[in-house]
Amino acid sequence: MEQLPGGRRLRLASSLGLGQRCWEVTLDEERGLLAWRDPRPPRRGADNCFVPTSEIIAVEETEQNKKQRSTGKWQKMAKPHAFTVYYVKKARNHRWRCRDVTFWCADEYLCNQWIQALKELLEMQKCRPKQLLVYINPYGGKRQGKRIYEQKVAPLFSLASISADVVVTEHANHAKDNLFEVNISKYDGVVCVGGDGMFSEVMHGLIGRMQKDSGIDQNNPKAPLAQCNIRIGIIPAGSTDCVCYSTVGISDPVTSALHIIIGDCQPLDVSSVHHNNTFLKYAVSLLGYGFYGDVLKDSEKKRWMGPMRYDYSGFKTFLSHHYYEGTISFQPAKHTLGSPRDKDSCRTGCCVCKESEQQLAEQRKKCGFKHEEDEDEWKVIKGKFLAINVVNMSCACPRSPKGLSPAAHLADGTADLILVRKCSRFDFLRYLVRHTNRDDQFDFSFVDVYRVKSFQFTSKLSEDNESSVTDIGKKRFGQFCRDHPACCCNIANSTWNCDGETLDSSAIEVRVHCQLMKLFARGIEENCTDEAAYSHSSIEQLL
Ligand SMILES: Nc1ncnc2c1ncn2[C@@H]1O[C@H](COP(=O)(O)OP(=O)(O)OP(=O)(O)O)[C@@H](O)[C@H]1O
Ligand SMILES: CCCCCCCCCCCCC/C=C/[C@@H](O)[C@H](CO)NC(=O)CCCCC
Ligand SMILES: [Ca+2]
Structure with missing residues (x-):
């Protein structure tokens, strides 16, 4: 075993028993790897095995009468001194499993030396x-x-x-x-x-x-x-x-x-949602008005159906094809790298998120937790929308493996605002289908996407009510579209779907808080x- 000047172990290498043979086993603290290799010339199927020390779950002295995990049978071990390392095995599709490997040692001293070295390493993972x-x-x-x-x-x-x-x-x-x-x-x-x-x-x-x-x-x-x-x-x-x-x-x-x-x-952006200086909710995934709000509202009545309720209500809402009028104001994100149309997605160690983390640290250094007046411009869009989605992250899920905004970042201090304007049922279906396949879901004339740091929405209904509260005619006709009774224009408001919870107010004010929490x-x-x-x-x- 090599030693560092301070007495700390740098590398432990021994010949240890594994299965029926001796393997060369190495623990290298500097490289952060535990590796074991069959010293015989390579043959088909025989492989080097390795695990980063940061992904070792536990190490245990192996009991002499060890129950074999694979067969479940009790097997008397041939050699008495052994230790078992439990570690993360990465499989396909980001799936992780706990695997174990048992090494037999020639003597008790060597076995203890290995157990101690591995336990010390685990203790160091603060x-x-x-x-x-x-x-x-x-x-x-x-x-x-x-x-x-x-x-x-x-x-x-x-x-x-x-x-x-x-x-x-x-x-x-x-x-x-x-x-x-x-x-x-x-x-x-x-x-x-x-x-x-x-x-x-x-x-x-x-x-x-x-x-x-x-x-x-x-x-x-x-x-x-x-x-x-x-x-x-x-x-x-x-x-x-x-x-x-x-x-x-x-x-x-x-x-x-x-x-x-x-x-x-993993740091995570969080949006705060307010109405008239009253806090409503925080959101990390989807804030959706129109389609996703209506799906949620309908599905809440069918909780007994379990996850299937979303398929049922999704289909029903799709057929109803309601659109909603309103005004959206937002502040575009200026200081972050990246755009919602990027081909690259946010991945482990993402440099866009790292850059935002640095900017956040600099801003904190400059003005601490004092509020800094935000003078950035606001853009205003009025229109008729089938869906207004504000997403802090991609919103990938088993139903939509790349999500509603595949290039959204987990921790860049921004959200992607997706506006799906009034279009035909067929076009809306084409848009929804692209949630589930590899095609670009923003490549439609009726879909716009913006990267924003804050956002506001007021429905036409509440604007009208506010500007003419005494207009009794409007109030009396309440939920009907007087101009086109057969159209899908909905005079009633939709509901905001805030991470799967409904919000009571349709007029909301949203601000993204960069890396407010950690997972x-x-x-x-x-x-x-x-x-x-x-x-x-x-x-x-x-x-
Ligand atoms: N013991 C409980 N009884 C009833 N409701 C509960 C209880 N504990 C938690 N809840 C509420 O249940 C709601 C839904 O739960 P949860 O998010 O776990 O499942 P889900 O709605 O089926 O899944 P998803 O949110 O992923 O669609 C949560 O908003 C939570 O507040
Ligand atoms: C014909 C093909 C059409 C297929 C359309 C599939 C679209 C699936 C997109 C799913 C996007 C989920 C976004 C995340 C929302 C969560 O915060 C929220 C709470 O869990 N879930 C829903 O609102 C549940 C929303 C479920 C909607 C169906
Ligand atoms: Ca984000």
Whole structure:
């Protein structure tokens, strides 16, 4: 074993037993890799194996009578001194699994040396959580939250020596209210088991608590908000699971649990939504008026259908083909790199998001948390819209694998504003189908997209009501289109879909807060399988 001057281990290399043969096993702290290689000349199927030390989940001394994971049979081990390393194995489509490998050592001293070196390495990973607060929504999605946590997640947390205080929610807002009361400093993170609605609850609890503790008035739409540094982990068990899918690349409970265990960190933009100087909600994925608002409103009555309710209400809303009149004002994002029509998407280590992080740090240095007057120009658009979507992230989900705005960034301080103007049913269907395939969904004459940092909307109905509150005729005719009774123009307002929750007001004011919170995630990885991420030559070098 080589030593660093301070006595710290740099490289541990031994010949250890694995299966029926001896393998060369190397732990290189400097390169952050554990690798094992069959020293015999390569043959088909035989391979070098390696795992980044940051992706080791646990190391355990192996009991002499070890139950073999693969066969489930009890097998008396031939050699008495062994240790097992549990690690992340990256499979296709961003799916992660926990795998283990058991190495046999010639003597107890060598075995302990390896266990100690690996345990010290794990101790050095300071970003890993030790104590978590877990909220489970037993009624989200297919109502499997409790089972998913108990069978798939809790065993992994205990393997990684993470302790968890678990709350199974008894009613809506249970988690949110609870977060205002708990001793939050006790925890290294909060985990929600459920869908986007459950995530939204936990996020509101944490951001709200943070503002309360910092004396910030959430009702002031211009107030700079205090960043929330405690990370949230999402174990997907909902109907859409858009936040999980867009930040991890898959909606899979085991994958998410492993991102939590290894302590990943992904900053996330959050939009604040206000009406008349009153705080309404925060949003991280979709703020949708028109189509997505109407789908949500209809689907809420059909919760008993589970995730299928969105297909049913989506179809119904599509047939109704309502459009809505209103005025949109927005401030275009000027200081960020990138545009919604970019071909490249936000990926792990995204340079657009990094640039925004630097700008944010500089701005904080310059004016702290003081509000800086924003003089940037506003653009105004009036029109008739089938859908108005404001997305802080791509909104990729299993129904729409590249999302509503494939090039939107998770942490650049901007949102993409997508305006779908009145068009034929056939054209709207063509647009919706492009949510599900690779074609450019902005390449339509009736679709416009802008990257914005703030946004306002007023419906024609509320403008009319405000400008002529005494016009009794208008009020009496309420919901009907007097000019064209057979058309799809809806004099009633639509509803805002805010991350899957409805908003009470149609007139809203939205501001994007750059990187207001953090998730246990790393964004979507470009080369997601181990084989793609590490070239064989770099492993050859190590061994
Ligand atoms: N015990 C509970 N009883 C009833 N409602 C609850 C309970 N716990 C949480 N909720 C509420 O249920 C709502 C929906 O939950 P969740 O987001 O987990 O599932 P979903 O709506 O099926 O999935 P998605 O949001 O991904 O479409 C949340 O807004 C949350 O506030
Ligand atoms: C003929 C083919 C048409 C196919 C159209 C498929 C379009 C799917 C796009 C899905 C976009 C989801 C955006 C995310 C929204 C979430 O914040 C929200 C809460 O979970 N989910 C919905 O509102 C649920 C919205 C579900 C809409 C159907
Ligand atoms: Ca963004």
